[in-house]
Amino acid sequence: MDRWQTSLQLYERAQKVLPGGVNSNVRISSPPFPLFFERAAGALLVDVDGNEYIDYALGQGPHFLGHSHPAILDAVNAAMRQGQLYAGQSRLEVEVAETVVRLVPCAEMVRFGLSGSEMVQATMRLARAVTGRTTIVRFEGHYHGWFDNVLLGVAPAVTADTPRTARHPQTMTAGQVASVADDFLVLPWNDLALVEQLFAERGHEIALVMSEGMMCNTGAILPAPGFLAGLRRLCDEYGSLLHLDEVITGFRLGLSGAQGAFGVTPDLATFGKAMAGGFPNAALAGKAVYMRRFAQDVNHSGTFNSNIISMAASSAALAELERDNGAVYRHVERVGGALMAGIRGIANRLELPLLVQGVPSAFHLSFTDLSAIREYRDYALHCDKDRYNRFTLELLRRGIRVINRGIWYVSAAHTDAQIAQTLAAVEDALRAVA
Ligand SMILES: Cc1ncc(COP(=O)(O)O)c(C=O)c1O
Structure with a gap:
């Protein structure tokens, strides 16, 4: 030592x-x-x-x-000297949103927040508002943040005999409200037949299917051929929304993330991490027809959202990622x-x-x-x-x-x-x- x-x-x-x-x-x-x-x-x-x-x-x-990264530090240093938070909008946030819309296939509109966890919460709220349903399908070993309603199924106790059919997940931490699990069904990942079976039984209850684009939180597992496309097809057929959580894969697997790499466009996608080069910034991006609900009847707020430092960092990071x-x-x-x-x-x-x-x-x-x-x-x-x-x-x-x-x-x-x-x-x- x-x-x-x-x-x-x-x-x-x-x-x-x-x-x-x-x-x-x-x-x-x-x-x-x-x-x-x-x-x-x-x-x-x-x-x-x-x-x-x-x-x-x-x-x-x-x-x-x-x-x-020097370009990111310079950009943050210059921008923050003109203020940090205006409780109002800045030119920078429009520019960063325009860049995300240009690069990410599903992104017709964007909302910014500070962490992946938060943007996942906004995704679930939006999907439930859009569909009028509450059930969300998740996958074992995927991590979507630390809040009560997603700290589920991340590291479940399993044996060789654990059934593979959809289950309400176990809670993972003391203090977690057990009833949150009622709204979630968790399946092993990469097994489309299981998802098909679940949709056949309960598809009309499902608001959202939430998946990492590539499973990075347990292993570094690529989606099986046809798996993400199968999720897309099932969501379309049953009127559910598809969410790819790209907090890790976004801007890491390429400028268009996992959705570009694997050729499947979700309805909604969440980003964080690589999009701001070490500064806190995160985004929910998606189809305009859904995202517009944030301007109508779905609340998403945050004192520090789109603050100048986060926006300057993202602006510079995205420019570096696009360079040459x-x-x-x-x-x-x-x-x-x-x-x-x-x-x-x-x-x-x-x-x-x-x-x-x-x-x-x-x-x-x-x-x-x-x-x-x-x-x-x-x-x-x-x-x-x-x-x-x-x-x-x-x-x-x-x-x-x-x-x-x-x-x-x-x-x-x-x-x-x-x-x-x-x-x-x-x-x-x-x-x-x-
Ligand atoms: C796929 C995924 N979603 C969401 C999160 C939560 O993001 P944050 O830690 O920024 O709240 C993480 C964090 O590692 C993640 O890997």
């Missing part, structure tokens, strides 16, 4: 004034304990003890362009692809059952004998999480920071040299947990 002495002291202080020493429960379980950081630039993160890390956590996703015809995406594809292939090669050589799956900008590592993870249950039942935790700690000791639930994010700032350095550390760390 010597190398994290200052972090440890701060952690001890923090625990006296911040429950668990953190401000987001997601951070509690990072081995060896929640570390403290002092600065970050590009793909590098430095902790309070001066240890340097190549970062694949990237703020849990937002830093697709790297930490402290998406050069950042080509870079991430190349370095992330090399990293995935390199890790696979090392694991093969060491004869370790390490599965690397996903896309170069967001991939997942797990110790498993499976040849692919296709849904949450594969991960829950067949992956060795303890070993992966030990692996992440060994990586950290070697200057590589990853999220311990298995996902690796790659940014436009990662260099070939950093990828090579990472692969050397991966080899060492794998040997340590072999």
Whole structure:
């Protein structure tokens, strides 16, 4: 623990004034304990003890362009000097909305907020207003924020015998109102026959089908061929709305997100993370015929929505993402692809059952004998999480920071040299947990 002495002291202080020493429960379980950081630039993160890390956590996703991107910082710095909040509109928010409308297939209109969690709430309210129905279909292992009505089915206890048919989900935290589960039906993901069966039985009750565009919160699982198109078809047939939650995939899988990458246009989509380069901004985008209800009878509000700092950050981030015809995406594809292939090669050589799956900008590592993870249950039942935790700690000791639930994010700032350095550390760390 010597190398994290200052972090440890701060952690001890923090625990006296911040429950668990953190401000987001997601951070509690990072081995060896929640570390403290002092600065970050590009793909590098430095902790309070001066240890340097190549970062694949990237703020849990937002830093697709790297930490402290100069163009974003300059834009924020200049804009905020003209004020931060007007309790009124600014030119910037119109420009950012126009850019989102131009880039995202389903986006005819946009509303901004500060977090993905909030925009998911707005989505559900809107879908219920539009359809006059209350039931929402969700999928196991998908995460849509921490509020009562969505912290459901994220990490359910399952066994090989757990029925695969639609169920009301279990609550996940003390204090959560149990009755929220009544309005939700949760299914394994990527199994269209199950969704078809559910729609045949209860389609006329379903307001909304909510899905990550690619399942990044448990694994990095691509939609099975025809799965998203099948959801689209069922929603159309039964008058339900389709929501793709693109808080992770938006502006990461490409300028048009998962909906562009997989060719399925939802009615509504939520964005956050990569759209503002590390600053808080999030959006709900969708078809105008539905979105206009926010101007009529559906409430969506927020003191800090579309504040100048968030808008300036998004404006600059989107400009960087669009630069040179998406050069950042080509870079991430190349370095992330090399990293995935390199890790696979090392694991093969060491004869370790390490599965690397996903896309170069967001991939997942797990110790498993499976040849692919296709849904949450594969991960829950067949992956060795303890070993992966030990692996992440060994990586950290070697200057590589990853999220311990298995996902690796790659940014436009990662260099070939950093990828090579990472692969050397991966080899060492794998040997340590072999
Ligand atoms: C798919 C998805 N939706 C919603 C959220 C919640 O976003 P936030 O943490 O900004 O509230 C997340 C967060 O990781 C997410 O991954």
